[in-house]
Amino acid sequence: METTAAFRGLTCTECGEAFDAEDAPHRCPDCGGILDATYDYDAIDLTREELESRPFTGMWRYEELLPFTRASCVTMDEGATALVEAPDLADSLGVGRVLIKDEGRNPTGTFKDRGHAVAVTAAVQHGATDIALPSAGNAGQSASAYAARAGLASHVFLPSRSPFVNKAMVNVHGGDMTVVEGRIDDASERYKSEMEGEDWYSTATFETPYRHEGKKTMLYEIIEQLDWEVPDAILYPTGGGVGLIGMHKAATEFRELGLIDELPPMYAAQASGCAPIVKAFEEGNDRHEPWEVPDTICGGIEIPNPGASPLILDAIRESGGGAVATDDDDILDSAVAVAQQTGVEMGATCGAAASGAWELADRGEFDEDDTIVLMNTGAGNKEDDILRSHLMGLGF
Structure with missing residues (x-):
């Protein structure tokens, strides 16, 4: 290797x-x-x-802190995304600065590209011919794109509720797509059954050790883009928590190297209809309990049984952060507000970060001179139908 x-x-x-x-x-x-x-x-x-x-x-500028060399990587110049100032949001939250890390500018429109650049590189180095994973949508699209880039076959298992754009682009990239009736857990079960007897390399969440390695580069970039100042809060729309865990690891690495002195507080933002991390955090537990009846329009964070919950909870506690859940209407209102106040096209699911920030501000969690970073983990056009339907429901 x-x-x-x-x-x-x-x-x-x-x-x-x-x-x-x-x-x-x-x-x-x-x-x-x-x-x-x-x-x-x-x-x-x-x-x-x-x-x-x-x-x-691009993210491979941090080669020393990644497993694989720049020369061997499977890449489409992912990373180096904009950190957009949002002064109107800062005023409404009563803080000094709000910035949006706009991961929608990655090759397939989401931060999933960072993870799959490293995971597919690993697959190539292990001599794989096929990769496979279950996905709520965006990770599957990213996997099929990076597999195509590497000359590998991809097998993607999506729940029927996945956005149309994800299904379409898996096909466009030449992926073998299986759509499973139901939700992400149903797609995961089908994936597991299909993996038996197949020599496919898994790039599934936390089955591969490498997706959070790619996503940790978001934190490196944020710190540099803030001229080495550590933000007072980073809000991350949380399902499986891969990016949150990765960014917390990156912060500990920068501290270990003497590049920063403290860790940025990490906040897990979830939908109240599926908030196992928030519940575990508020109850002081070290591990979540599976959410029995998930019910949210935000499919990307509707993960009722996040297997890495101990790592997520460790990250938010060690960093001095927290966890917050808001209703779907608040999440969608917030994604629309971000688009109308800043021009940034925030994904419907990513609106959880913005609505979580407003909820925390209402609770008095922030100070007037704080710097807050909202993670827009996917472009608004990934879920434009959800946002447009929400507006129509409000009479617009």
Whole structure:
């Protein structure tokens, strides 16, 4: 495998056992726990001046903190997305600054591209010919795009409620798509049954150790774009929590390297119709309980049984953040408000970050000079029908 100099392999987040990356491509072979990439940070000589000297052209500028070399990566120049100032939102929240990290500017319109750039690179290095995953929509589209880029076949299992654009683009990229009646759990069950007897490389959430490695680069960029100032809160629309876990890891890495002194508080924003992380956080639990009857229009965060909940809860607690849930109407109103006040086309699901910020502001969580970052993890045109229907329901 063509790995970077400081990459040391994979460590199980449950039992702590360490593995060579070539020997353990997915979950821990001992206990089934989630694997995490590890690095020798003493071997990384990375300064603010060095990073500032590099063109801001994509996430592989952070090669030293990624498992694979830039030369070996499967990439479409993902990353280096805009951090957009939103002064009107800052005024309405009563804070100093609000910025929107606009991940809708990635190749397939979502932050999923960061994760699949690394996961598909891993698949190639393991000699895979096919990748497979279940997805609520965006990850499946991204997987099929990066598989096409790498010359691999892709097998995507989507619930019937997935947005039309995701289904269409899986087809356009040449993916083998299976649409399963029901929700994401139903698609996951079909995926598991189809994986039996197949030699497909999984890029499913936290089955691969590499998707959160790609997504952690969002945090690196935010810190640089803020001239090395750590924001007072980052709100992340949370389903499986891959990006939140990745960004928290990135913050600990930057702190380890002496590039920042403190961790940014991470906030998990969920829909009240499916909020297992919020419930676990508020009850002081270390692990979620599965949400029995998920009910939200926000399919991207309707994850009733997030398997990485201990890592999500650790991240928000260690960082001094929290968790907040808001109703669907508030989420959709917020996505529309962001579009009308800033011009940024926020995905309907991503509106949870904005509505969560307003809820936290109402609770007095923020100070008047705080800097707040909202993660727009997907472009508004991914779910434009949901936003338009919401407006029509309001008489517009």
